[in-house]
Amino acid sequence: MSLREKLLPDYDRGLDLEGFSGDRLADRLSAIAEIGLTTEAGSCRPGYSQAERQAKDLVCDWMREAGLAVRRDAAGNCFGRLAGRNDHLSVILCGSHIDTVPNGGHFDGVLGVLLALETVEMWKATGFEPERPYEIVIFSEEEGSSFNVGCVGSSAVAGAPLTGQLGRVSDHEGRSFASAVEEVGLSLADFPAARRDLSQIAAFVEVHIEQGLVLERHGLPVGIVNGICGLAALDVTVTGQAGHAGTTPMNYRRDALVAASRIVTAISELPGQISETAVATVGQLKVSPNGSNVVPGKVRFSVDIRDVANEPLERLVTRIVEAAAGIAAASGLGLSWSRTFSQPAIAVDPRLKTLQAEAMRALNLAAFEMPSGAGHDAMILGAHVPMAMFFVRSKDGISHNPLEFSSLNDCAIAARALSRFLARLVSNTD
Ligand SMILES: [Zn+2]
Structure with missing residues:
Protein backbone atom coordinates (compact mmCIF):
# COMPACT_ATOMS: atom_id res chain seq x y z
CA MET A 1 0.00 0.00 0.00
CA CYS A 229 17.14 21.11 24.99
CA GLY A 230 20.74 21.46 26.00
CA LEU A 231 22.54 18.28 26.93
CA ALA A 232 25.19 17.43 29.50
CA ALA A 233 26.63 13.90 29.58
CA LEU A 234 28.46 12.56 32.61
CA ASP A 235 30.63 9.49 33.07
CA VAL A 236 30.46 8.41 36.74
CA THR A 237 32.41 5.68 38.53
CA VAL A 238 31.60 4.35 42.02
CA THR A 239 34.45 2.38 43.55
CA GLY A 240 34.02 -0.04 46.45
CA GLN A 241 35.56 -3.42 47.16
CA ALA A 242 34.91 -6.66 45.30
CA GLY A 243 34.38 -9.67 47.55
CA HIS A 244 33.10 -13.22 47.77
CA ALA A 245 29.30 -13.35 47.71
CA GLY A 246 29.27 -16.15 50.26
CA THR A 247 31.98 -15.16 52.72
CA THR A 248 31.63 -11.37 52.93
CA PRO A 249 29.10 -10.49 55.68
CA MET A 250 26.56 -7.81 54.75
CA ASN A 251 27.85 -5.27 57.28
CA TYR A 252 31.42 -5.51 55.93
CA ARG A 253 30.54 -4.95 52.32
CA ARG A 254 31.50 -1.98 50.20
CA ASP A 255 29.11 -2.83 47.37
CA ALA A 256 29.46 -0.37 44.49
CA LEU A 257 26.24 -1.51 42.80
CA VAL A 258 24.08 -0.94 45.88
CA ALA A 259 25.44 2.62 46.13
CA ALA A 260 25.09 3.13 42.35
CA SER A 261 21.47 2.01 42.49
CA ARG A 262 20.77 4.58 45.23
CA ILE A 263 22.44 7.21 43.04
CA VAL A 264 20.34 6.14 40.02
CA THR A 265 17.18 6.48 42.11
CA ALA A 266 18.28 9.94 43.33
CA ILE A 267 18.99 11.00 39.73
CA SER A 268 15.46 10.01 38.70
CA GLU A 269 13.99 12.20 41.47
CA LEU A 270 16.09 15.35 40.99
CA PRO A 271 14.85 16.73 37.61
CA GLY A 272 11.34 17.32 38.99
CA GLN A 273 12.83 19.48 41.76
CA ILE A 274 14.60 21.69 39.22
CA SER A 275 12.11 22.34 36.42
CA GLU A 276 9.11 20.88 34.59
CA THR A 277 11.18 20.27 31.48
CA ALA A 278 14.37 18.79 32.94
CA VAL A 279 15.11 15.11 32.35
CA ALA A 280 17.96 12.85 33.43
CA THR A 281 18.67 9.30 32.32
CA VAL A 282 21.09 6.60 33.40
CA GLY A 283 21.08 4.39 30.32
CA GLN A 284 24.37 2.52 30.55
CA LEU A 285 25.81 0.64 33.50
CA LYS A 286 29.03 -1.39 33.63
CA VAL A 287 29.40 -3.57 36.70
CA SER A 288 32.83 -4.95 37.62
CA PRO A 289 33.75 -7.69 37.94
CA ASN A 290 30.16 -8.54 36.80
CA GLY A 291 30.04 -12.02 38.31
CA SER A 292 26.91 -13.58 39.81
CA ASN A 293 28.80 -14.66 42.95
CA VAL A 294 30.95 -11.53 43.42
CA VAL A 295 30.11 -8.40 45.41
CA PRO A 296 30.39 -5.59 42.82
CA GLY A 297 33.61 -3.64 43.34
CA LYS A 298 33.14 -0.97 40.73
CA VAL A 299 30.24 0.48 38.74
CA ARG A 300 30.66 2.91 35.90
CA PHE A 301 27.54 4.56 34.47
CA SER A 302 26.42 7.27 32.07
CA VAL A 303 24.11 10.16 32.92
CA ASP A 304 22.30 12.03 30.15
CA ILE A 305 20.91 15.35 31.46
CA ARG A 306 18.74 17.70 29.39
CA ASP A 307 16.72 20.85 29.83
CA VAL A 308 15.36 23.58 27.65
CA ALA A 309 17.36 26.34 29.39
CA ASN A 310 21.02 26.37 30.34
CA GLU A 311 20.74 27.73 33.90
CA PRO A 312 18.47 24.94 35.27
CA LEU A 313 20.46 22.40 33.26
CA GLU A 314 23.68 23.42 35.00
CA ARG A 315 21.91 23.48 38.38
CA LEU A 316 20.70 19.93 37.77
CA VAL A 317 24.22 18.77 36.84
CA THR A 318 25.52 20.23 40.13
CA ARG A 319 22.74 18.63 42.18
CA ILE A 320 23.31 15.22 40.56
CA VAL A 321 27.04 15.33 41.25
CA GLU A 322 26.45 16.45 44.87
CA ALA A 323 23.87 13.72 45.44
CA ALA A 324 26.15 11.05 43.97
CA ALA A 325 29.11 12.20 46.06
CA GLY A 326 26.95 12.27 49.21
CA ILE A 327 25.60 8.75 48.71
CA ALA A 328 29.06 7.35 47.90
CA ALA A 329 30.62 9.03 50.95
CA ALA A 330 27.86 7.80 53.27
CA SER A 331 28.62 4.24 52.13
CA GLY A 332 32.38 4.69 52.47
CA LEU A 333 32.89 4.38 48.72
CA GLY A 334 34.89 6.39 46.21
CA LEU A 335 33.32 8.46 43.47
CA SER A 336 34.84 10.02 40.38
CA TRP A 337 33.09 11.69 37.48
CA SER A 338 33.80 13.60 34.31
CA ARG A 339 31.69 15.60 31.91
CA THR A 340 31.98 13.94 28.50
CA PHE A 341 29.68 16.13 26.39
CA SER A 342 28.02 19.55 26.52
CA GLN A 343 25.55 21.05 24.08
CA PRO A 344 23.98 24.33 25.17
ZN1 LIG B 1 14.65 15.06 11.53
Missing part, protein backbone atom coordinates in the same frame (compact mmCIF):
# COMPACT_ATOMS: atom_id res chain seq x y z
CA SER A 2 1.44 3.40 -0.96
CA LEU A 3 1.78 6.14 1.63
CA ARG A 4 -0.85 8.09 -0.30
CA GLU A 5 -3.30 5.22 0.18
CA LYS A 6 -2.58 5.26 3.93
CA LEU A 7 -2.99 9.03 4.23
CA LEU A 8 -6.08 9.85 2.19
CA PRO A 9 -8.91 7.62 3.56
CA ASP A 10 -9.00 9.47 6.92
CA TYR A 11 -8.44 12.92 5.45
CA ASP A 12 -11.09 15.56 6.16
CA ARG A 13 -11.39 17.44 2.87
CA GLY A 14 -12.90 20.32 4.79
CA LEU A 15 -9.27 21.12 5.67
CA ASP A 16 -8.52 21.99 2.02
CA LEU A 17 -8.60 25.68 2.92
CA GLU A 18 -6.55 28.78 2.11
CA GLY A 19 -4.97 27.04 -0.88
CA PHE A 20 -3.87 23.93 1.03
CA SER A 21 -4.32 20.68 -0.88
CA GLY A 22 -4.35 17.37 1.02
CA ASP A 23 -4.07 15.49 -2.28
CA ARG A 24 -0.96 17.42 -3.31
CA LEU A 25 0.76 16.90 0.02
CA ALA A 26 -0.17 13.19 0.11
CA ASP A 27 1.12 12.75 -3.47
CA ARG A 28 4.40 14.44 -2.61
CA LEU A 29 4.96 12.60 0.68
CA SER A 30 4.21 9.39 -1.17
CA ALA A 31 6.58 10.19 -4.07
CA ILE A 32 9.46 10.93 -1.68
CA ALA A 33 8.67 7.76 0.30
CA GLU A 34 9.19 5.71 -2.89
CA ILE A 35 12.82 6.91 -3.07
CA GLY A 36 14.94 4.56 -0.99
CA LEU A 37 11.92 2.43 -0.01
CA THR A 38 13.05 -0.56 2.10
CA THR A 39 11.61 -4.08 2.10
CA GLU A 40 10.02 -3.21 5.46
CA ALA A 41 8.26 -0.22 3.84
CA GLY A 42 10.60 2.27 5.53
CA SER A 43 12.87 4.91 4.03
CA CYS A 44 16.61 4.57 3.49
CA ARG A 45 18.14 7.81 2.23
CA PRO A 46 21.45 8.34 4.04
CA GLY A 47 23.03 11.79 3.76
CA TYR A 48 24.99 12.26 0.52
CA SER A 49 23.59 9.03 -0.98
CA GLN A 50 22.15 8.82 -4.49
CA ALA A 51 18.70 8.39 -2.87
CA GLU A 52 19.02 11.65 -0.91
CA ARG A 53 20.19 13.38 -4.09
CA GLN A 54 17.23 11.98 -6.06
CA ALA A 55 14.76 13.15 -3.40
CA LYS A 56 16.31 16.61 -3.42
CA ASP A 57 16.11 16.72 -7.24
CA LEU A 58 12.41 15.85 -7.12
CA VAL A 59 11.64 18.61 -4.58
CA CYS A 60 13.73 21.04 -6.67
CA ASP A 61 11.54 20.19 -9.70
CA TRP A 62 8.42 21.00 -7.63
CA MET A 63 10.03 24.24 -6.43
CA ARG A 64 10.75 25.26 -10.05
CA GLU A 65 7.14 24.40 -11.02
CA ALA A 66 6.04 26.70 -8.17
CA GLY A 67 8.06 29.50 -9.76
CA LEU A 68 10.96 29.53 -7.32
CA ALA A 69 14.58 30.27 -8.22
CA VAL A 70 16.40 27.05 -7.29
CA ARG A 71 20.08 26.62 -6.46
CA ARG A 72 22.33 24.06 -4.80
CA ASP A 73 25.22 25.17 -2.60
CA ALA A 74 28.69 23.68 -2.12
CA ALA A 75 27.47 21.40 0.70
CA GLY A 76 24.59 20.06 -1.43
CA ASN A 77 21.92 22.07 0.41
CA CYS A 78 19.10 23.07 -1.95
CA PHE A 79 17.31 26.42 -1.82
CA GLY A 80 14.15 27.65 -3.55
CA ARG A 81 13.72 31.42 -3.42
CA LEU A 82 10.53 33.40 -3.75
CA ALA A 83 11.43 37.05 -4.33
CA GLY A 84 9.95 39.65 -2.02
CA ARG A 85 8.54 43.01 -3.09
CA ASN A 86 11.49 44.42 -1.13
CA ASP A 87 13.91 41.79 -2.27
CA HIS A 88 16.95 43.47 -0.73
CA LEU A 89 15.60 42.71 2.78
CA SER A 90 16.96 39.79 4.79
CA VAL A 91 15.30 36.47 4.03
CA ILE A 92 12.89 34.25 5.97
CA LEU A 93 14.30 30.73 5.66
CA CYS A 94 12.11 27.67 6.20
CA GLY A 95 12.81 23.98 5.74
CA SER A 96 14.35 20.82 7.13
CA HIS A 97 16.17 17.73 5.80
CA ILE A 98 15.26 14.87 3.50
CA ASP A 99 17.86 12.23 4.50
CA THR A 100 16.82 9.40 6.81
CA VAL A 101 18.27 6.80 9.16
CA PRO A 102 18.80 3.36 7.51
CA ASN A 103 15.23 2.02 7.92
CA GLY A 104 13.51 5.25 8.92
CA GLY A 105 10.09 6.77 8.46
CA HIS A 106 8.48 8.89 5.79
CA PHE A 107 7.86 12.09 7.80
CA ASP A 108 11.05 12.93 9.72
CA GLY A 109 12.50 15.94 7.91
CA VAL A 110 10.46 15.44 4.73
CA LEU A 111 7.33 16.93 6.25
CA GLY A 112 9.20 20.12 7.17
CA VAL A 113 10.54 20.51 3.64
CA LEU A 114 7.17 19.83 2.00
CA LEU A 115 5.25 22.19 4.32
CA ALA A 116 7.76 24.95 3.57
CA LEU A 117 6.87 24.38 -0.10
CA GLU A 118 3.16 24.00 0.61
CA THR A 119 3.28 27.52 2.07
CA VAL A 120 4.36 28.85 -1.35
CA GLU A 121 1.57 26.86 -3.05
CA MET A 122 -0.95 28.34 -0.60
CA TRP A 123 0.31 31.89 -1.12
CA LYS A 124 0.15 31.41 -4.89
CA ALA A 125 -3.42 30.10 -4.68
CA THR A 126 -4.55 33.02 -2.51
CA GLY A 127 -2.59 35.74 -4.34
CA PHE A 128 -0.44 36.57 -1.33
CA GLU A 129 2.87 38.30 -2.14
CA PRO A 130 5.64 38.59 0.45
CA GLU A 131 7.42 41.84 1.18
CA ARG A 132 10.57 40.01 2.23
CA PRO A 133 12.19 37.23 0.23
CA TYR A 134 11.24 33.73 1.35
CA GLU A 135 13.47 30.71 0.88
CA ILE A 136 12.85 27.01 1.26
CA VAL A 137 15.87 24.96 2.30
CA ILE A 138 16.61 21.24 2.11
CA PHE A 139 19.58 20.69 4.39
CA SER A 140 22.01 17.85 3.58
CA GLU A 141 22.83 15.01 5.97
CA GLU A 142 20.97 15.89 9.17
CA GLU A 143 20.81 12.39 10.64
CA GLY A 144 24.52 11.58 10.43
CA SER A 145 23.61 7.93 9.94
CA SER A 146 26.58 6.90 7.76
CA PHE A 147 29.43 9.01 9.09
CA ASN A 148 28.19 9.72 12.62
CA VAL A 149 28.31 13.49 12.03
CA GLY A 150 24.86 15.08 11.87
CA CYS A 151 23.49 18.47 10.80
CA VAL A 152 26.27 18.73 8.19
CA GLY A 153 24.38 20.94 5.72
CA SER A 154 23.04 23.38 8.31
CA SER A 155 26.44 23.56 10.00
CA ALA A 156 28.03 24.43 6.64
CA VAL A 157 25.49 27.23 6.14
CA ALA A 158 26.24 28.50 9.67
CA GLY A 159 29.95 28.54 8.87
CA ALA A 160 31.11 25.77 11.23
CA PRO A 161 34.64 24.60 10.39
CA LEU A 162 33.70 21.11 9.22
CA THR A 163 36.27 20.07 6.67
CA GLY A 164 38.89 18.92 9.22
CA GLN A 165 36.52 16.62 11.12
CA LEU A 166 34.74 15.38 7.98
CA GLY A 167 38.09 14.74 6.29
CA ARG A 168 38.85 12.08 8.92
CA VAL A 169 35.57 10.11 9.04
CA SER A 170 34.52 7.06 7.07
CA ASP A 171 31.43 4.84 6.95
CA HIS A 172 31.15 1.18 8.02
CA GLU A 173 32.42 0.09 4.59
CA GLY A 174 35.56 2.19 5.02
CA ARG A 175 34.48 4.75 2.42
CA SER A 176 35.69 8.24 3.29
CA PHE A 177 33.28 11.15 3.62
CA ALA A 178 35.25 12.98 0.92
CA SER A 179 34.73 10.18 -1.62
CA ALA A 180 31.02 9.82 -0.66
CA VAL A 181 30.33 13.48 -1.47
CA GLU A 182 32.27 13.19 -4.73
CA GLU A 183 29.84 10.47 -5.83
CA VAL A 184 27.03 13.04 -5.66
CA GLY A 185 29.04 15.69 -7.51
CA LEU A 186 30.40 17.66 -4.52
CA SER A 187 33.85 18.34 -3.13
CA LEU A 188 34.55 18.45 0.61
CA ALA A 189 37.20 21.12 -0.02
CA ASP A 190 34.43 23.40 -1.36
CA PHE A 191 32.16 23.02 1.72
CA PRO A 192 33.26 26.32 3.34
CA ALA A 193 31.74 28.13 0.33
CA ALA A 194 28.28 27.07 1.59
CA ARG A 195 28.64 29.53 4.46
CA ARG A 196 26.00 32.27 4.27
CA ASP A 197 26.04 35.80 5.53
CA LEU A 198 23.85 35.11 8.57
CA SER A 199 22.96 38.80 8.92
CA GLN A 200 20.95 38.25 5.71
CA ILE A 201 18.75 35.60 7.38
CA ALA A 202 15.98 37.32 9.39
CA ALA A 203 14.69 34.04 10.85
CA PHE A 204 14.80 30.29 10.41
CA VAL A 205 11.59 28.26 10.80
CA GLU A 206 11.34 24.47 10.90
CA VAL A 207 8.34 22.17 11.09
CA HIS A 208 9.20 18.68 12.34
CA ILE A 209 7.33 15.65 13.59
CA GLU A 210 7.44 15.48 17.39
CA GLN A 211 8.97 11.97 17.56
CA GLY A 212 7.45 11.63 21.03
CA LEU A 213 4.14 11.17 22.85
CA VAL A 214 3.44 14.59 24.37
CA LEU A 215 1.08 15.99 21.69
CA GLU A 216 -0.76 12.67 21.39
CA ARG A 217 -1.25 12.49 25.18
CA HIS A 218 -2.62 16.05 25.13
CA GLY A 219 -4.85 15.32 22.12
CA LEU A 220 -3.24 18.14 20.12
CA PRO A 221 -2.27 18.13 16.43
CA VAL A 222 0.46 20.78 16.58
CA GLY A 223 2.72 22.27 19.25
CA ILE A 224 4.99 25.29 19.50
CA VAL A 225 8.57 24.41 20.40
CA ASN A 226 9.76 26.69 23.20
CA GLY A 227 13.41 25.66 23.03
CA ILE A 228 15.76 22.91 21.99
CA ALA A 345 20.21 24.78 25.00
CA ILE A 346 18.90 26.91 22.15
CA ALA A 347 16.09 29.31 22.95
CA VAL A 348 13.21 30.12 20.62
CA ASP A 349 12.91 33.82 19.86
CA PRO A 350 10.10 35.09 22.17
CA ARG A 351 8.71 37.46 19.50
CA LEU A 352 8.46 34.59 17.05
CA LYS A 353 6.79 32.42 19.69
CA THR A 354 4.15 35.11 20.23
CA LEU A 355 3.42 35.23 16.50
CA GLN A 356 3.24 31.43 16.38
CA ALA A 357 0.71 31.47 19.21
CA GLU A 358 -1.38 34.09 17.36
CA ALA A 359 -1.35 31.94 14.21
CA MET A 360 -2.53 28.94 16.21
CA ARG A 361 -5.29 30.85 18.02
CA ALA A 362 -6.53 32.29 14.70
CA LEU A 363 -7.24 28.67 13.73
CA ASN A 364 -8.97 28.02 17.09
CA LEU A 365 -6.07 25.84 18.19
CA ALA A 366 -4.40 25.76 21.59
CA ALA A 367 -1.03 27.53 21.59
CA PHE A 368 0.60 24.63 23.39
CA GLU A 369 4.31 24.99 24.13
CA MET A 370 6.80 22.16 24.55
CA PRO A 371 10.56 21.68 24.42
CA SER A 372 12.38 19.66 21.82
CA GLY A 373 14.41 16.92 23.49
CA ALA A 374 16.14 16.06 20.22
CA GLY A 375 18.50 18.17 18.15
CA HIS A 376 17.47 19.48 14.73
CA ASP A 377 18.88 21.75 12.00
CA ALA A 378 17.03 24.52 13.88
CA MET A 379 19.46 23.98 16.77
CA ILE A 380 22.37 24.86 14.47
CA LEU A 381 20.73 27.90 12.85
CA GLY A 382 19.15 28.96 16.16
CA ALA A 383 22.58 29.58 17.67
CA HIS A 384 23.01 32.44 15.15
CA VAL A 385 19.62 33.73 13.97
CA PRO A 386 16.09 33.98 15.47
CA MET A 387 14.58 30.50 15.24
CA ALA A 388 11.11 28.99 15.62
CA MET A 389 9.77 25.44 15.34
CA PHE A 390 6.40 23.74 15.14
CA PHE A 391 5.97 20.08 16.13
CA VAL A 392 3.37 17.85 14.47
CA ARG A 393 1.82 14.95 16.41
CA SER A 394 3.51 11.56 15.86
CA LYS A 395 1.27 8.47 16.00
CA ASP A 396 2.23 6.46 19.14
CA GLY A 397 5.33 8.67 19.41
CA ILE A 398 7.16 6.35 17.00
CA SER A 399 10.03 7.69 14.87
CA HIS A 400 13.17 6.47 13.07
CA ASN A 401 11.01 3.47 12.19
CA PRO A 402 8.88 2.50 9.15
CA LEU A 403 5.80 2.85 11.42
CA GLU A 404 6.42 6.61 11.85
CA PHE A 405 3.14 8.34 10.94
CA SER A 406 1.40 11.69 11.16
CA SER A 407 -2.16 11.99 9.87
CA LEU A 408 -2.86 14.16 6.84
CA ASN A 409 -5.34 16.10 8.99
CA ASP A 410 -2.55 17.02 11.42
CA CYS A 411 -0.25 17.91 8.51
CA ALA A 412 -2.99 20.15 7.05
CA ILE A 413 -3.43 21.97 10.37
CA ALA A 414 0.34 22.44 10.62
CA ALA A 415 0.44 23.78 7.04
CA ARG A 416 -2.21 26.37 7.83
CA ALA A 417 -0.56 27.48 11.08
CA LEU A 418 2.82 27.65 9.33
CA SER A 419 1.62 29.64 6.32
CA ARG A 420 -0.16 32.17 8.58
CA PHE A 421 2.91 32.54 10.78
CA LEU A 422 5.27 32.88 7.82
CA ALA A 423 2.96 35.39 6.15
CA ARG A 424 3.40 37.61 9.22
CA LEU A 425 7.18 37.23 9.08
CA VAL A 426 7.52 38.00 5.36
CA SER A 427 5.16 40.99 5.70
CA ASN A 428 7.29 42.65 8.37
CA THR A 429 9.71 45.06 6.72
CA ASP A 430 11.33 46.39 9.92
